[in-house]
Amino acid sequence: MSFLIDFVLHIDQHLVTIVNSFGIWTYLILFAITFIETGAVILPFLPGDSLLFAACALAANPTYGLHIWTFVILFLVAALAGDSLNFYIGHSLGERLTETSWFGRLINQKQLAKSEKFFEKHGGITVTIARFMPIIRTFVPFVAASSRMKYQQFIRYNVIGCVLWVILCCGGGYYFGNIPFVKEHFSMVVIGIILVSLIPAVFSAIRARFSHPTENED
Numbered sequence: 013m014s015f016l017i018d019f020v021l022h023i024d025q026h027l028v029t030i031v032n033s034f035g036i037w038t039y040l041i042l043f044a045i046t047f048i049e050t051g052a053v054i055l056p057f058l059p060g061d062s063l064l065f066a067a068c069a070l071a072a073n074p075t076y077g078l079h080i081w082t083f084v085i086l087f088l089v090a091a092l093a094g095d096s097l098n099f100y101i102g103h104s105l106g107e108r109l110t111e112t113s114w115f116g117r118l119i120n121q122k123q124l125a126k127s128e129k130f131f132e133k134h135g136g137i138t139v140t141i142a143r144f145m146p147i148i149r150t151f152v153p154f155v156a157a158s159s160r161m162k163y164q165q166f167i168r169y170n171v172i173g174c175v176l177w178v179i180l181c182c183g184g185g186y187y188f189g190n191i192p193f194v195k196e197h198f199s200m201v202v203i204g205i206i207l208v209s210l211i212p213a214v215f216s217a218i219r220a221r222f223s224h225p226t227e228n229e230d
Contacts, residue, residue, distance in 0.1 A: 019059065023062050024070070024189075027066050028070070028076075031076050039082060039086055042067055042083070042087075043086045044090075045058055046064075046086075046090035046091060047097075048094065050094035050149060050153065052094075057147070060146055060149070061144075062205050062206065064087055064181035064182050064185060065181050065185035065201075065202075065205060066189065066198075066202075067087075067182075068083055068181070068183075069186065069194075071185075072186045072187070072190050080182065080186050083182060088175065091143070092170065092171065095153045095170050095174070096153075096163075096170075098153035100157070102155065102156065102157030103157035103158075103163070132159075136156075136169050138152055139170050139173060140172045141173070143174055143177045144176075144209055146206060
């Protein structure tokens with residue numbers, strides 16, 4: 013876990029190491045990480061937003077020979093494919109998985125419950141919103157499928173969310189990632205990205221805590 017935290021906070025340095033070690037295979041490695049983050053259901057802690065930001069910051073630097081549009085296409089396909097696999101798992105094995113003890117040990121049940129409540133409250137638009145929320149985005153496709161949401165409806169919301177997510181994260185990294193201040197304080201920028209991406213969940217939780225159902229008067 014300490015390695016994962018270090019990887020996320022210093023992701024720019026680790027990506028430079030990956031590029032120098034694997035060259036063009038870097039594209040495949042980052043595609044796999046983005047795909048597995050949501051596709052595997054049980055790995056919500058893998059980096060998402062910060063990975064796209066850092067990768068595209070490197071693409072803006074000609075030293076590394078990386079191409080921004082290759083990243084955009086690969087990240088978009090990885091996000092869509094990962095969410096679709098997650099949905100398929102939830103549709104095919106949802107109830108059986110949640111009843112098994114090993115699944116319970118691998119999945120953070122509190123986060124899963126939060127995702128279920130978030131989905132119940134906001135409906136289909138949750139699929140779009142969740143793409144910008146770390147951890148929750150990993151569970152929402154699974155929850156949506158378990159709730160008998162049709163794939164045609166899911167994929168419409170999912171495409172909107174994935175396209176906006178990739179454009180914002182990749183565009184932000186490409187245009188702002190190499191600003192001297194950002195490069196010198198990249199760890200703080202990553203923390204800022206994570207905090208900003210958690211705002212929708214925090215806002216929803218606060219609103220749910222202080223809202224009260226209206227009682228009908230006789």
